[in-house]
Amino acid sequence: MSKRVFTEGTEHIESTEQHSQNHAVIILASGLSQRLGQPKQLLVKNGEPLITDMTRLATTTNPQVIVIVIPDNHCLIASTMTELANQYPTVQIVVNSQADTGMAHSLSLGIETIVALETTSIDRVLIMGVDQVLLDEPHLTALLAGKQTVVASRYHSWQRLEKHQNRDEKVSDIIGLPLAINYKLLRQWQPELIGDKGFRHLIRELSADQIGEIDNDQLSYDIDTPEQLAFARKLGWLDS
Template sequence: MSTNPNEPKIGLVLLAAGGSRRLGRPKQLLTYRGESLLRRAAKAALASQCSPAVVVLSASVEELGSELAGLRLLTVVNPDWEEGIGGSIRTGVTALNGEAPELDAVLLALCDQAVIEHRHLDSLVEAFCASHPPVAASRYGDTFGAPAVFHRSLFGDLGQLTGDQGAKKIIFRHLQSTVFVDLPEAGVDIDTEEDYARLTSSPDSH
């Protein structure tokens, strides 16, 4: 986080509670460049300008906690993880707000965006700090979404998400005033074995 007292204070919620239904095994434990996707994403979160960082896990995979050994994140379990990503966002934002009620914004990041690094997260932080929009979101391919920064005024909306409703519906609601950052790396996410095979066969995978 910036030491400038006038800059917004932005926390981070790393969403890592997905059930990996299409993959058939926990995507959080897939390895890329010698580390699990969960540990890579957690380290990127901690290296970013955001603080504090909260990671949301499911109760279904006991090994997930050990992947975070030695990392200074707040870990919370979403007991209703099977409900979908909406409940995990709700759980993470609530925990983050309890830990740091003075925050101006939250950055939502996804565990399965395997090539996202801290500099990508920081580009969103910088876009938010430049103009203080309601949302600063990633744009990739012909779509947009996470990672994205949401102003504190939207914490209530994030806390009301349910089921498989992600935060994109909130971005749609504020589309005209959202700042977009072109981030093609955000388009690389792992949902299937084919996705993972593409990732690990790329020249950058080792």
């Protein structure tokens, strides 16, 4: 499969190709945003839908394919994704007709799409969500530069970062998306991805030397509730 670069500047292109040309991307964007009350995929950042912004961010890693899993029966999201797929030939859209069953099914659909490409040159898969509004290219580059079987993001919860939180209260760090994972291992795990049961429990079963972590508390700020959305807009992370 030919490689396409969507960033400007020769120096950056050379760096991206050196580290990232052997991976695929899955963007999990089929959530129904029930707590938020509106599709988070269509929140606006820098004048365009958040799902578009995240897709453009994914293209900076120069993947062989970007698989975007979206919910069924949502015309505006589908229209936005069709436009992106026409613009970027590496983008493939997958519709999840069972979006209410949980993230695991979306991930399984994404894996199936990559497997169907029948390419032998993909070593890793970068898995992203759609609502970590402060996610940036350097973090994705750091994930892909890791050598462990799984290289995951590490950050605190919203509650830990709120000023009124008791500093003595113990709140576990989050080890999660985005993450880069060995493609063969991901395929082995696919049959166990059912409903809300993702692969966090599978990652915990790996030995310590198989797991890398990249710290980034900016990733704590995802958008799940109206209060979090208002906070993000107040700070200018999302357009009003």
